[in-house]
Amino acid sequence: MSELHLLFTLATVHFVGLVSPGPDFALVVQSTSHHGRRAGLAIALGLAVGIFLHTLLSLTGVSYLIQQHPILDVAITVAGSSYLLYLGIGALRATWHYFRHTHGYAQTPKASANIGGSRSAFTRGFMTNILNPKALVFFISVLSALVPVTASTSFKFSVIILFFVIAWIWFSALAWVLSTATMQRHMLRIAPYIDALCGVLFTTIGSGILLNLLTR
Template sequence: MNEVSILITLATVHFIALMSPGPDFALIVQNTSHHGRKTGLTIAAGLSAGILVHSILSITGISYLVQQHPTLFSVVQILGGSYLLYLGFGALKGLYQAKKHPAGASMSSKASRVLNNQKQAFSKGFMTNILNPKALVFFISLMSSLVPASMSIGGKVSAVFILWFLALFWFSLLAWLLSTKRLQRKLEASAHYIDGICGVVFTLIGCAILWQAISHL
């Protein structure tokens, strides 16, 4: 298989994986529904930056070394699971406060839009992806199975660029579509339900990752 065919296959597999629901998708939906298009696009930039780092670490073999070292990989799992639990509890706590004090929750939501929201949004997107041990394993598998060691430097750079660009395109498209005026009104009306669903998703995935880490210690 020549390099062009490898890159096309890599792009196809990666894009299919991007479209499957997970923490990244939930993060985009939750934040776009609360804070609108600009924050959703910033989250998308943070998520794709995390994928860029994963791609570089995988293609250079660093991620493989981490996976092969049980202690290091367990640390990554514990950090990633704990961060997802943090996001999950935060979403569920916001839902609880909104139901208990509707007026106060509304004021708090408005304040969060002003206080360094874009910087926090990028950081949240980046950390969600970079600390996800499932992403680490996925990119190791993707690179090791599709990108041969004999591939040219240009080909490897192209592979990393494609993975980053597709992630940025997909997450940005999601944020853009979810923030159209008509859909934004519906999302705002359903914000409490979205918080609840996203909180449960983050919490369940976080618990599953922590359970895996603890069971392998």
């Protein structure tokens, strides 16, 4: 298989993984629905940087060493699942607040975007991706299976940049579309239901990871 063909295969697998519903996708939808375009784009960049780091660590063998070291593997798994639970509980609390107080979501996107700011949104995106144990396993599995050991440094560098760019473009496009004036009006109306769905998703994934850790 030529390097160009392999890059195309990796890009396809990576993109399919990105568009599949998961914590990253849900976080962009939830944040953009509440805080508008600026926060959504900051989340997108944070997620892409997390993917950049995952790809770098996987191709250099660091992620594999972490996975093989029981204490580090457990520590990252606990940290990642706990962070997902934190996001999930926060989303469910926001939903509960809305249904208890009718005007709980009355903020405009511009006003709510000032809560935490772009730096906070970037950090949330980065932490959600880099601490996701399933992301660690995904990148190790895909890259170890498709990238040959004999691959050149320039090829590996190309993969790292490719994964980052695809992730950044996809999540930024998603945030941009969801933050258009028409979409934002619809998103604000269904924001509590998005929170509920994201809360269930985050807590289910986080709890499932912890349960799997306890039973293995």
